[in-house]
Amino acid sequence: MTAILLYLNAMDEREIQPYIKSKIFGKELVCLDVVDSTNLKAKSLIHRGAAAGTVVIADEQTAGRGRQNRVWLSEPKKNLLFSVILKPTISPEQIGVLSLYAGLAVAESINGSLGIRPVCKWPNDLLLNGKKFCGILSEAIFNESRLSGVVVGIGINVNQSSFHEEIESNATSLRNVIGKEINRFEVLGSVLEWMEHYNETIQSGPMNDILEKWKQYTEMFGKKVAIAQNGKLTSGIALRLDKDGGLIISTINGKQKVLAGDVTVCS
């Protein structure tokens, strides 16, 4: 009896596969009930030679990781927690564009399938009604100085309706915006299709197409922004993206490129 209940409770690849329409992305699907972090699992798979497009997905993470050493909290079985293995032949300087690429794929997917247009917040958050519903953590794996792969970890709040008090004022989910439950595996399938759509561009660059399309989903250009990074605050007017995905801002000391940080749009 216990065995049957455990089986019914397990994340079942057969439940997900019908929604995977992409050919490379999700062809190898590692489905886990619980894992420390799908990014950690995907990184270990890269070391074991996993193919590009391999997806690790879990119902629950015990040590979900966010950018800048933060944690990623997600109610079990409600949301999407997955990591995609990429093996692009780009130069290490272009790795920053991969988070924009993943953000663009999520934005295109949500816009196309649900008819709601998310805002991309540099470098890798997606917002609806000013609140975050998706975060992306990209991690590059090097073998000596050679790039052996990149793990793009994506957390999408799909059906979670309430959030931990620390994040409740800034977090939302697709369900909260649309007002009804959504099939999270349908969202997964659509995001993977969009990732595959732009895959050729990120394989070898140049990344201009990704940058141009990403810009259409952001609202920060021409506005005053404050960027917090390692306890340092830089402010200025957001001008444009550089070809490596860095953000060029105009500060009182002249133009400056920022490669990472938390952006607040001030006006």
Ligand code: BTN
């Ligand atoms: C952020 O907004 O700080 C990035 C959050 C990234 C969360 C996802 S959930 C799936 C994958 N596994 C992790 O441990 N993190 C990413």
